[in-house]
Every structure is written in C-alpha cells, then in structure tokens.
Amino acid sequence: MAAGEGGRRLVPLAALIRREAKAERVDSPSVRYGSAAQSKKGEDFFLVRTDCLRVPGNLSTAYSVFAVFDGHNGNAAAIFTRENLLNHVLSAIPQGLGREEWLQALPRALVAGFVKTDKEFQSRGETSGTTVTFVIVDGWTITVASVGDSRCILDARDGVISLLTVDHRLEENVEERERVTKSGGEVGRLSIVGGAEIGPLRCWPGGLCLSRSIGDMDVGEFIVPVPYVKQVKISNAGGRLIIASDGIWDALPSEMAAMSCRGLPAELAPRQVVKEALRTRGLKDDTTCIVVDIVPPEHPVGPPSPPKKINKCNCFFRNRSRDSSSKLAKKLSAVGIVEELFEEGSAMLAERLGNDSSTSVHTTSGLFMCAICQVDLAPSEGISVHAGSFFSTSSKPWQGPFLCAACRNKKDAMEGKRPSGVKVL
Numbered sequence: 155m156a157a158g159e160g161g162r163r164l165v166p167l168a169a170l171i172r173r174e175a176k177a178e179r180v181d182s183p184s185v186r187y188g189s190a191a192q193s194k195k196g197e198d199f200f201l202v203r204t205d206c207l208r209v210p211g212n213l214s215t216a217y218s219v220f221a222v223f224d225g226h227n228g229n230a231a232a233i234f235t236r237e238n239l240l241n242h243v244l245s246a247i248p249q250g251l252g253r254e255e256w257l258q259a260l261p262r263a264l265v266a267g268f269v270k271t272d273k274e275f276q277s278r279g280e281t282s283g284t285t286v287t288f289v290i291v292d293g294w295t296i297t298v299a300s301v302g303d304s305r306c307i308l309d310a311r312d313g314v315i316s317l318l319t320v321d322h323r324l325e326e327n328v329e330e331r332e333r334v335t336k337s338g339g340e341v342g343r344l345s346i347v348g349g350a351e352i353g354p355l356r357c358w359p360g361g362l363c364l365s366r367s368i369g370d371m372d373v374g375e376f377i378v379p380v381p382y383v384k385q386v387k388i389s390n391a392g393g394r395l396i397i398a399s400d401g402i403w404d405a406l407p408s409e410m411a412a413m414s415c416r417g418l419p420a421e422l423a424p425r426q427v428v429k430e431a432l433r434t435r436g437l438k439d440d441t442t443c444i445v446v447d448i449v450p451p452e453h454p455v456g457p458p459s460p461p462k463k464i465n466k467c468n469c470f471f472r473n474r475s476r477d478s479s480s481k482l483a484k485k486l487s488a489v490g491i492v493e494e495l496f497e498e499g500s501a502m503l504a505e506r507l508g509n510d511s512s513t514s515v516h517t518t519s520g521l522f523m524c525a526i527c528q529v530d531l532a533p534s535e536g537i538s539v540h541a542g543s544f545f546s547t548s549s550k551p552w553q554g555p556f557l558c559a560a561c562r563n564k565k566d567a568m569e570g571k572r573p574s575g576v577k578v579l
C-alpha cells in the first residue's frame with residue numbers, strides 16, 4: 155500500500171517557499187552523527203548527506219540521508235548504489251510538494267528508486283550485490299528503506315529500543331522463503347560429500363543467503379530489490395538511530411549495541427559500538443556503524459541519557475519477523491513514544507506503487523511516465539502496473555501507475571512469471 159495517492163495538487167513555488175518558511179518551527183531538532191568502520195573484505199560502504207534541501211535554496215527545508223551498503227561478491231554494486239540511489243529516489247518524487255506530501259510520497263519513491271538502481275546496475279553486466287539500509291531524517295520523521303540484513307534501530311529518548319528494518323535472510327524470514335519458492339527459486343543448505351547439509355539456508359541458483367538485494371545478476375530475479383519501508387515520527391524528546399552492517403548485528407543484539415554507546419555523543423558512539431562488536435566476535439566481517447542523534451533544540455549537545463529502567467516487554471532483540479515488528483510499533487504508538495506513519499514490506503510492485511489516477515504520473519507535456527525509471531511514455535507504450543495482476547483484483551488494468559516495457563519485464567521476472575536467469579536489461 156503506497157501512501158499519499160490522489161489529491162496531490164501542484165503548488166506554485168513562491169507559495170511553497172512561503173508555506174515552508176512559515177512552517178520553520180523553532181522546535182525543529184538538530185541532527186548529530188558519527189561513523190566508524192573496520193574493514194575485512196572492503197565491501198562495506200556508507201553515505202552521509204546532511205545538506206539536502208526539499209526546496210532548492212530554502213534552508214528551512216533541509217533533511218539528512220544516512221545509508222549503509224554491505225556488498226558481496228565484490229564491491230561494484232555497493233559503490234554504484236551509493237552513487238546513484240539517492241538521485242533515483244528523489245527523481246521519483248513529484249515536483250512542488252509541500253513537506254507533508256513530500257513525506258507521504260517517499261515510501262513509493264523509495265521503491266521506484268531501489269528498483270531503478272538495481273535495473274541500471276544489472277545493465278552494466280557486472281556481478282556482485284549489496285544490502286541497503288537507507289535512512290531519511292526530516293525533522294522528527296524518520297523514513298527507512300532496506301533490502302538485505304543491514305539494520306537500523308531506534309533508541310528512543312526514554313530507553314525503548316525498536317527495530318526499523320526487517321532482515322531479509324532466508325534462514326530467518328519464513329515469508330520470504332515462501333515468496334522465493336513460489337517464484338521458482340529453490341531454498342536449501344549447501345550439501346557436502348555424504349549428503350550432510352551445512353551453513354544457512356540459501357537460494358539456488360546462486361547460493362545467496364539473502365532474499366532481497368540490489369545487484370546479484372547471477373542469482374534468480376526473485377531476489378528482488380523492493381525495499382521494506384517504515385516511516386515513524388518520534389516524540390520531541392528526540393532519539394538515537396544506529397545503522398550498521400551485519401558485522402555489528404551478528405555480534406551484538408540490538409539492545410547491547412544501543413546500551414554500549416549510551417551517554418556517548420554521536421561523534422564517538424559508533425567507535426564504541428564497533429569496538430564492542432570486535433571484542434565479542436573478533437573481525438570476522440566488514441563492520442560499519444553510523445550513529446545519528448535527533449536532538450531537541452533546547453538541549454543541543456545532550457546525548458541520550460541512560461534510562462532508569464528498561465521495560466523488557468518493549469525491548470526488541472533479534473526478532474526478525476515483520477509481524478512482530480509491526481506489533482511492536484503499534485505498542486509503541488499506544489504509549490505515545492513513536493508514532494508509526496507507514497509500514498509496508500510486500501515484494502509485489504502492484505501493491506507498492508498503488509493505484510494512481512492523479513496527475514502526478516503525467517509529465518508537463520501530457521505524456522505518461524514510467525513509475526520506476528521515470529522515462530516518458532507515449533499513451534500507447536505505458537503498461538499498467540496492475541495489468542494481469544493476481545494481487546489487486548479491485549484495480550483497473552487501464553489505471554496508472556504505468557511502466558515501460560523494460561520495467562514491466564523486470565516486474566514479471568521478479569514475480570516468477572518469466573524464466574529465471576533470462577535478464578531483460
């Protein structure tokens with residue numbers, strides 16, 4: 155389910171700037187961050203951008219982006235994604251939106267940006283793949299999109315720790331195992347001589363342990379780049395995000411990672427988390443950590459203080475299922491700590507791109523636009539994302555959003571409707 159469809163109207167730029175300037179509240183939080191990494195294979199990368207503006211030239215529309223990319227089978231996919239993903243996401247957001255509409259448009263733009271980045275990387279014919287955990291912080295609103303098993307956790311100011319991502323690991327995600335199997339993939343362990351099975355569950359062909367990633371041309375296309383997306387609004391008490399690759403999470407449960415750096419400023423906290431992970435497990439894998447503090451304006455330098463008592467029921471350790479994460483968020487919402495604005499993890503593009511009868515799919519020239527790669531389409535070229543879909547019986551096949559032929563082929567391949575391994579670029 156994509157948020158924010160329908161009812162979008164274009165707003166003149168001058169009116170928008172006036173509105174944004176008015177909305178520049180004195181209670182806007184500031185963002186402080188730090189990062190640390192220990193490399194074993196040279197395949198982890200990260201991105202920090204604190205200078206992004208929703209409206210060019212208007213400093214009151216600033217937002218920040220933080221991301222971790224954990225590459226495998228080489229570093230090309232991770233580097234390509236770091237260079238291109240943000241632009242692809244932004245180009246999928248309609249122009250002229252106010253802040254609230256912009257935030258509502260983000261989940262869908264994230265899906266388009268991830269799929270476009272994957273498609274472009276595959277067209278280069280290079281192997282390798284990458285996880286992505288991509289975090290946009292705008293005021294008190296945090297939007298996280300992820301594929302793979304790098305994670306983002308939220309340590310709210312009162313000490314409640316929650317997971318803002320799910321792990322797309324075949325071993326631990328039964329929904330994803332079922333999806334991959336239904337789409338034509340085989341899930342099993344590596345067999346050694348004598349028939350014994352070893353290691354985690356993997357997908358064949360390819361032998362990848364993840365069910366979602368960007369890149370991975372040499373595995374079936376049911377290993378999809380469609381991200382799990384979650385958007386939350388924290389209270390004006392602030393909070394801390396810890397974004398890290400599995401080098402951290404394989405060594406430390408979420409709570410330990412959060413506790414290990416409490417009381418330290420964001421600039422120093424990631425080093426402490428990495429140190430704690432290495433102390434526990436040694437340097438077995440690339441290990442990357444970004445810590446972001448969302449700080450209320452009255453207390454510009456105060457890191458989260460140690461909580462008096464942690465409520466065990468609300469703590470989130472290594473539970474990887476989507477349902478549990480959803481239940482937890484609802485629980486958090488109920489006590490007013492974190493307001494959940496959006497959550498969706500479906501791998502089906504028809505569900506993620508939604509129905510669109512608004513004008514946002516049209517370019518100014520009156521042409522249609524591909525909802526994934528944003529190329530212009532003549533009316534006869536666009537194929538509705540819902541055409542022939544088993545998943546959205548209520549939608550109309552002539553209704554947008556529309557896809558170009560190449561993106562439609564990619565969608566079919568991801569859903570197992572085209573033989574795996576036949577890549578359409």
Ligand SMILES: [Zn+2]
Nearest residue numbers: 524527558561
């Ligand atoms: Zn397209």
